[in-house]
Amino acid sequence: MASFFVIRGNDQGNKFDLNSDRLEIGRDAGNDIQLHDQEVSRSHAELVREGRRYFLRDLGSSNGTYVNRRRITGRYELNSGDQVQMGKTLILFTGPSDPSSTHLLDNIDIVAHQQHGDNSRILRSMSQAEGSQLFGMEPGTAETSWLARARSNLQVMYRTALAVSHTLDIDQLLHRILTLIFDWVEADRGCIMLVHPDTGKLQPKVHFNRRGKPTGERLVISQTILDYVMQHNEGVLTSNAQEDERWNPAASIVDLGIREALCVPMQGRYDVVGVIYIDTAVPPHRMLQKASGGSGNKFTEEHLKLLIAVAHQAALAVEDTRYYSAMVQAERLAAIGQTITSLAHHIKNVLQGIRGASFLIQDGLQRHDEEEIRQGWEMMERKQQLISNLVMDMLTFSKEREPEMLPAELNQVVGDIVELMHLRAKEKQVQLDWLPDLAMPTLTFDPEGLHRAVLNVVTNAIDACENSEPHGIVRVSTLYLPNEKLARVTVEDNGVGIPADEIDDIFSLFVSTKHNRGTGLGLPVSQKILKEHGGEIRVESEVGRGSRFYLEFPAILPENNNASDSRVTQHHAR
Amino acid sequence: MAVSRSVLVVDHSDETREVLRTVLKRRGLNILEARAARQGLDMAREYQPDLIVLDLEAETIKDAGGPLEFDRPDGRQRPVILLGTARRQAAGLPGAEFVSKPYHYGPLIRRIEELLESAR
Numbered sequence: 174m175a176s177f178f179v180i181r182g183n184d185q186g187n188k189f190d191l192n193s194d195r196l197e198i199g200r201d202a203g204n205d206i207q208l209h210d211q212e213v214s215r216s217h218a219e220l221v222r223e224g225r226r227y228f229l230r231d232l233g234s235s236n237g238t239y240v241n242r243r244r245i246t247g248r249y250e251l252n253s254g255d256q257v258q259m260g261k262t263l264i265l266f267t268g269p270s271d272p273s274s275t276h277l278l279d280n281i282d283i284v285a286h287q288q289h290g291d292n293s294r295i296l297r298s299m300s301q302a303e304g305s306q307l308f309g310m311e312p313g314t315a316e317t318s319w320l321a322r323a324r325s326n327l328q329v330m331y332r333t334a335l336a337v338s339h340t341l342d343i344d345q346l347l348h349r350i351l352t353l354i355f356d357w358v359e360a361d362r363g364c365i366m367l368v369h370p371d372t373g374k375l376q377p378k379v380h381f382n383r384r385g386k387p388t389g390e391r392l393v394i395s396q397t398i399l400d401y402v403m404q405h406n407e408g409v410l411t412s413n414a415q416e417d418e419r420w421n422p423a424a425s426i427v428d429l430g431i432r433e434a435l436c437v438p439m440q441g442r443y444d445v446v447g448v449i450y451i452d453t454a455v456p457p458h459r460m461l462q463k464a465s466g467g468s469g470n471k472f473t474e475e476h477l478k479l480l481i482a483v484a485h486q487a488a489l490a491v492e493d494t495r496y497y498s499a500m501v502q503a504e505r506l507a508a509i510g511q512t513i514t515s516l517a518h519h520i521k522n523v524l525q526g527i528r529g530a531s532f533l534i535q536d537g538l539q540r541h542d543e544e545e546i547r548q549g550w551e552m553m554e555r556k557q558q559l560i561s562n563l564v565m566d567m568l569t570f571s572k573e574r575e576p577e578m579l580p581a582e583l584n585q586v587v588g589d590i591v592e593l594m595h596l597r598a599k600e601k602q603v604q605l606d607w608l609p610d611l612a613m614p615t616l617t618f619d620p621e622g623l624h625r626a627v628l629n630v631v632t633n634a635i636d637a638c639e640n641s642e643p644h645g646i647v648r649v650s651t652l653y654l655p656n657e658k659l660a661r662v663t664v665e666d667n668g669v670g671i672p673a674d675e676i677d678d679i680f681s682l683f684v685s686t687k688h689n690r691g692t693g694l695g696l697p698v699s700q701k702i703l704k705e706h707g708g709e710i711r712v713e714s715e716v717g718r719g720s721r722f723y724l725e726f727p728a729i730l731p732e733n734n735n736a737s738d739s740r741v742t743q744h745h746a747r
Numbered sequence: 748m749a750v751s752r753s754v755l756v757v758d759h760s761d762e763t764r765e766v767l768r769t770v771l772k773r774r775g776l777n778i779l780e781a782r783a784a785r786q787g788l789d790m791a792r793e794y795q796p797d798l799i800v801l802d803l804e805a806e807t808i809k810d811a812g813g814p815l816e817f818d819r820p821d822g823r824q825r826p827v828i829l830l831g832t833a834r835r836q837a838a839g840l841p842g843a844e845f846v847s848k849p850y851h852y853g854p855l856i857r858r859i860e861e862l863l864e865s866a867r
Contacts, residue, residue: 522760525849529766532852536770548769552762 212260803831
């Protein structure tokens with residue numbers, strides 16, 4: 174399936190499957206692909222699918238849409254590997270995979286020599302070392318202009334292929350490589366086979382027929398030649414014409430023509446990772462030329478040299494891609510492991526509390542001790558609140574959740590939190606002050622999301638100044654900045670503060686400094702919610718003095734204050 | 748009846764201390780509480796409790812800054828119950844009982860009562 178993969182920007186790491194005929198891209202939550210980037214317009218571009226092709230069009234964005242660093246105008250057809258830039262966000266486009274590669278094994282036969290009438294023999298071989306230096310050497314006088322041009326063009330194209338290989342899958346990479354080869358070598362058919370890492374056997378990965386050539390024909394490759402290439406690490410030029418015999422212009426053979434093939438090893442840094450095979454039919458008139466003494470071969474030593482060099486580069490790219498996928502996989506597993514450990518730890522602690530609460534109730538019932546029962550029940554309430562917070566925080570990261578933007582009162586939302594946290598602050602002997610900006614207008618935002626975001630920060634602030642002298646103070650305030658078009662919630666505490674070298678980490682998932690009490694979800698959740706609003710959280714902190722968190726987001730006034738905003742509101746009403 | 752027996756609870760969790768305090772008090776025991784191991788050690792020396800319940804979170808051990816020595820001055824062994832997911836060896840208390848988390852309170856309370864009874 175085709176996809177957009179964000180390789181730079183706030184949404185880095187997000188992958189969007191392009192599975193509908195029209196997708197809108199922009200900063201608004203109403204877009205199919207939402208980019209949290211201030212330089213991306215609310216409604217930035219559209220992507221239209223027609224069959225297997227994808228067309229990108231800018232929707233009059235302020236900063237434009239770029240493909241491979243060029244600003245696009247009108248409809249632009251995307252090719253696999255293209256890099257799309259909008260604002261500060263860089264996206265890699267991967268096209269749909271080639272359906273022709275699915276029945277590969279049906280199209281390619283690897284046969285023992287002499288079977289099926291395949292009499293291919295090796296005409297010329299060349300060591301991998303000899304050929305692979307092609308891209309490394311200075312343009313020599315010995316080479317023909319064809320080889321010189323092919324070399325310089327392939328070099329440029331290789332750099333591109335290598336640059337994108339990191340995020341493309343191997344099949345796509347091989348497909349690109351074979352396409353490049355076909356641009357330069359007059360081959361009819363070709364395939365790339367990779368050594369299966371477990372069985373050590375060659376497996377056809379991609380195969381290609383020149384356009385206009387019949388595709389139904391099976392590609393027959395001699396096992397002997399493949400073995401030779403793999404074992405000797407040499408590229409070979411083969412032909413199924415009988416060399417010893419005089420050219421026999423028997424009508425039947427002239428009709429069939431003969432077949433020449435190039436088969437080269439893909440030598441990577443350490444191993445031969447596979448082979449590239451291409452072949453061509455030599456038409457009868459060429460054979461007649463040969464019969465009359467000319468050079469009838471279509472493939473020459475130069476082709477062999479070029480293909481060996483290409484195969485070497487391809488092998489390096491395959492190795493890189495494999496290495497990269499392994500790394501991504503390892504990182505993913507590590508992240509999953511960390512997630513599970515962290516959640517299990519937190520849930521275990523909550524469970525321990527629930528067991529305590531339940532025991533108090535049980536013991537109280539046995540002793541008819543109402544006070545003990547009440548104590549247990551209150552503890553149970555606190556624990557279920559913890560679990561509920563944990564679940565809500567986890568859901569913030571789920572794909573399904575979408576911020577619900579609607580007109581709401583920021584002072585109301587923050588005021589509710591202060592009231593909610595009043596008891597907790599009192600228990601910890603922390604003074605909780607609330608200073609609303611009375612000039613705060615009704616704004617368009619996701620009240621539930623912002624509630625979570627502010628709640629997490631206030632909870633942290635109270636925990637941070639639990640042991641402050643003479644007593645902890647948390648001050649929550651709001652501020653409307655009409656000139657900057659910003660709304661701000663400030664949460665100040667006189668707590669322990671955050672060391673400078675830890676500041677960058679506090680928004681990372683599962684990094685908690687609160688030992689057993691923290692899930693490591695709170696601040697990442699808050700930051701994510703603010704970014705969904707096109708805003709952010711900033712922190713100032715001094716160890717021993719306290720911290721100040723600013724939660725800022727663009728103040729969008731509801732109703733028809735300006736044309737584009739009203740469009741946004743309609744969008745969300747959908 | 749002699750002076751009531753005392754139990755020192757060393758646990759960073761407010762809830763665990765609250766549950767043990769509530770339940771053990773109702774069973775006529777004196778409860779001493781500490782949040783961290785170092786504070787617990789100080790209290791053990793000062794008040795000489797009859798039994799210690801010690802939560803073994805990794806940071807609790809680190810916080811103590813050395814082996815946890817809850818020995819009584821008269822050389823008699825004092826019962827210690829360890830709570831935790833950490834290995835018991837971590838505390839360097841070979842004679843202690845080990846209860847793995849998450850635990851049920853019923854059996855823990857019964858064990859506390861048994862140990863106090865047998866140490867009498």
